[in-house]
Amino acid sequence: MPSDTPLLKVDELSSHYGPIQALFGVSLEVKQGELVAIVGANGAGKTTLLHTLSGVQKASGGQVFLDTREITKQKPHKIVAAGVCHVPEGRQVFAPLSVDDNLRLGAYALRKEKEWVEQELDNIYTLFPILNEKSAQSAGTLSGGQQQMLAIGRALLGRPRLLLLDEPSMGLAPLLVEEIFRVIQSLNDQGVTILLVEQNARAALGIANRGYVLETGKVVLSAGADELLKDEAVRRAYLGY
Amino acid sequence: MWDQILQFLITGVTVGATYALVALGFAIIYNASDVVNFAQGEFVMIGAMTAIALSAGDGGLPLPLALIGAVLITIAVGILLQRFAIAPARGASVVTTIIITIGASIFLRGVALLVWGKDIFAMPHFSGEIPLHIGNATLLPQNLWVMGGAALLVMGVHYFFNHTIIGKAILACSCNRTAAHLVGINVGLMMLVAYGLSAFLGAMAGILVAPITFTSYDAGVMLGLKGFSAAILGGMGNPMGAVAGGLALGLIESLAAGLISSGYKDAIGFIILLLVLFIRPSGMFGKVSAERV
Ligand SMILES: Nc1ncnc2c1ncn2[C@@H]1O[C@H](COP(=O)(O)OP(=O)(O)OP(=O)(O)O)[C@@H](O)[C@H]1O
Ligand SMILES: [Mg+2]
Numbered sequence: 001m002p003s004d005t006p007l008l009k010v011d012e013l014s015s016h017y018g019p020i021q022a023l024f025g026v027s028l029e030v031k032q033g034e035l036v037a038i039v040g041a042n043g044a045g046k047t048t049l050l051h052t053l054s055g056v057q058k059a060s061g062g063q064v065f066l067d068t069r070e071i072t073k074q075k076p077h078k079i080v081a082a083g084v085c086h087v088p089e090g091r092q093v094f095a096p097l098s099v100d101d102n103l104r105l106g107a108y109a110l111r112k113e114k115e116w117v118e119q120e121l122d123n124i125y126t127l128f129p130i131l132n133e134k135s136a137q138s139a140g141t142l143s144g145g146q147q148q149m150l151a152i153g154r155a156l157l158g159r160p161r162l163l164l165l166d167e168p169s170m171g172l173a174p175l176l177v178e179e180i181f182r183v184i185q186s187l188n189d190q191g192v193t194i195l196l197v198e199q200n201a202r203a204a205l206g207i208a209n210r211g212y213v214l215e216t217g218k219v220v221l222s223a224g225a226d227e228l229l230k231d232e233a234v235r236r237a238y239l240g241y
Numbered sequence: 242m243w244d245q246i247l248q249f250l251i252t253g254v255t256v257g258a259t260y261a262l263v264a265l266g267f268a269i270i271y272n273a274s275d276v277v278n279f280a281q282g283e284f285v286m287i288g289a290m291t292a293i294a295l296s297a298g299d300g301g302l303p304l305p306l307a308l309i310g311a312v313l314i315t316i317a318v319g320i321l322l323q324r325f326a327i328a329p330a331r332g333a334s335v336v337t338t339i340i341i342t343i344g345a346s347i348f349l350r351g352v353a354l355l356v357w358g359k360d361i362f363a364m365p366h367f368s369g370e371i372p373l374h375i376g377n378a379t380l381l382p383q384n385l386w387v388m389g390g391a392a393l394l395v396m397g398v399h400y401f402f403n404h405t406i407i408g409k410a411i412l413a414c415s416c417n418r419t420a421a422h423l424v425g426i427n428v429g430l431m432m433l434v435a436y437g438l439s440a441f442l443g444a445m446a447g448i449l450v451a452p453i454t455f456t457s458y459d460a461g462v463m464l465g466l467k468g469f470s471a472a473i474l475g476g477m478g479n480p481m482g483a484v485a486g487g488l489a490l491g492l493i494e495s496l497a498a499g500l501i502s503s504g505y506k507d508a509i510g511f512i513i514l515l516l517v518l519f520i521r522p523s524g525m526f527g528k529v530s531a532e533r534v
Contacts, residue, residue: 056422080425092420094413104406105413109425111406158425 006065007032007193008053008084008162013062015045015052022048024217025062030162030195035188037204037225038197039238040214046197047089049214050164053195054086055079066162081109083161087168089197091147093154095140099131102139102150106157117157124153127183145176152183156192163187165196169203181207201238205229213238244377249499250492251375255384255453257491258391259285262446263468264475264483265398266439271478272415273435276327276338280346282465283353284443288315289451289460290353293362304365312444318349319440320433328432346465353458364451387449394445395484398438402480411435463507470514476523 008030015023022045030036040046051057053064055076064072071079080086085106094102103124107117125132128149134142139150148168155163165184169177177200185207188194198204205211205225213221213234221234228234263281270278291314296307326345330338367386372379402408414421414431421428446464447456454460471490475482490510498506 054423056419075427076422077425077427080423086423088420088423092417092423094416094420096416097409097412101409105409105421105426106424108406108410154424 006030007034007067008195009065010053011063011065013049013052013064014060015048015057016060017048021060022217023052026214026217026219027062028212028219028222030193033188033191033193034209035184035194035196035207037201037208037211038195038214039199039201039204039211039228039234040197041238042199043216044214045217046214047166048217050086050088050166050195050197053079053164054084077109080158083159084164085155085158085160085162086164087151087155087166089166089170091144091151093139093142093147093150096138098136099139099142099150100135102154103131103157106154107159110157110159116159120157120159124156128153145172145180148172148176148180149183152180156187160192163192163194165194167198167200168196169198169200177203201234202229245499246496247376248378249495251378251380251384252499253492253495254488255387255450255491256495257488258387259446259450259464259487260467260471260491261484261487262391262394262442263464264471264487265395265480266442267468267472268475268478268480268483269398269435269442270439271472272480273411274323274327274415274432275335276342277335277469277477278322278436278439279339279342279465279469280322280349281439281443281468282461282463283346283349284315284319284440284461285447285464285468286353286456286458286461287318287349288312288444288447289364289456290357290362290447290458291315292448292451293364293456294357296364297362304367308448311448312441315440315444315447316437319436319443322440323433323436327436328429346461350458350461357458359458361455361457362451363455364448366452381453383449383452387453390445390449394442395481398442398480401438407431407434467510470510473514474517 006029010026010028012025012027013023014021014025026049038046048057052059055074059072063070066082066084071082094105103121107120110117130146131149131153139147142150152168168180168184172180181203184194184196196204196208205228208225211223211225211228212219263285266281266284267278270276288311292307292311295302295310296304301307302310322345326341327338330341366383368382370381372381402412410426411431411434413426414428418428467490471486472483474490475484475486490513493513494506494509497509
């Protein structure tokens with residue numbers, strides 16, 4: 001259940017690609033246990049935002065806090081070790097490596113905790129039996145949906161306090177989209193705090209507690225998910241009716 | 242005739258084992274960072290020269306200690322090369338990084354020239370120079386050191402990349418750097434490990450073969466080029482292909498030198514390199530792909 005402690009606090013975050021500014025002072029919060037969606041069109045800056053949170057993209061202004069600890073200028077591996085795990089856009093599995101290796105690399109920061117890793121690996125294989133079946137195959141041979149499961153499993157092996165998901169439904173058949181969203185929902189029910197980025201606004205807001213609307217690098221709207229789903233402007237721009 | 246050929250094979254495998262280690266170094270660095278490291282040959286030279294320097298004279302260290310010292314120094318050179326020459330050029334084109342590594346190799350050779358001059362040095366054999374006989378062919382104990390040492394190192398590298406999490410983390414960096422960051426791999430550190438490992442292999446090649454071939458400040462040039470040819474032959478970025486390429490090159494060179502003329506020995510290696518580049522640019526064992534140019 002959502003509590004009042006903000007796990008993630010983003011304050012006036014900006015980011016540039018060379019001279020081009022992609023984020024213009026984005027502020028948002030994710031409370032412990034929440035599932036928060038960020039919706040926005042193509043090129044709105046959703047991926048840039050998540051990359052900046054994970055430290056693979058430099059912030060040019062503003063701050064990011066995990067609990068009360070500032071992580072703005074931390075190296076990516078330190079941010080992962082602090083419990084921010086990222087399922088990147090387009091899955092980004094390690095294609096030549098086996099499914100099992102991909103998952104184990106997800107626990108890279110926790111590699112000394114062997115027992116925990118084996119236990120969690122079992123859990124992931126139970127959650128996604130198809131990955132268990134194909135554990136020895138190279139990740140590149142999996143279908144898009146299976147790669148998405150692998151990318152999620154890999155992030156879960158990082159023992160996330162905050163799970164960042166970047167367009168997990170992208171390029172998947174409707175049935176698979178439903179399944180992936182069911183998994184995300186159930187992870188949240190089990191207590192994983194989630195920040196979900198989607199172009200598929202309806203599905204994302206359907207499972208989220210709250211949502212933010214991102215347009216050309218700025219937050220233009222934030223409200224409870226139900227409110228956003230009913231909002232006239234949101235419906236016209238993102239829900240298509 | 243057959244005795245002679247056996248002799249050529251012994252020489253070929255010994256030289257080929259050295260090439261294989263250098264080629265393996267090329268492949269590891271290429272895999273980890275997409276850089277063709279033309280300073281790879283200098284690692285061989287530095288390994289051999291520092292081992293000789295550390296063990297020479299009255300105040301010299303006992304050979305085993307000198308060898309360990311030489312290996313550690315070479316690893317340090319590899320790490321410094323990555324940290325101060327390669328890492329700052331992150332994202333530069335392949336040509337730029339090639340120019341950087343060629344520059345680094347000229348610099349390292351220059352330092353070696355200043356320190357040791359142009360003299361040719363010999364290292365004592367590890368376990369004597371009494372030849373063993375196989376039929377009418379002879380084999381020095383040092384030949385066995387080279388072959389056995391190289392075989393152990395190759396197996397070790399294979400194990401490292403296939404059965405350890407650090408080895409797989411390096412592979413992960415090479416296939417998707419952003420994703421490697423996102424699973425919590427310290428990518429910068431993995432690059433240092435890869436360069437250190439390559440330098441280690443180069444140093445070991447230099448140390449193992451130095452008692453047989455003698456060595457001087459510019460010994461790395463030819464070995465670097467041969468190792469590069471072998472790596473291309475095996476398909477750049479395919480470690481076990483590089484090893485096979487090294488052995489093949491050593492054997493072909495030795496047979497050509499013995500059966501045709503020793504004058505052609507070096508030319509043969511480069512003719513093979515050119516042929517491979519023309520006919521099968523992905524190497525004998527490389528996957529055919531248009532991705533990496
Ligand atoms: N590597 C880059 N170099 C330059 N500009 C970039 C780069 N990546 C993204 N941008 C620009 O930054 C802006 C935000 O892009 P971003 O990928 O964050 O959007 P997005 O909301 O994730 O879009 P999508 O829904 O297509 O994934 C866009 O204008 C894009 O053109
Ligand atoms: Mg995106």
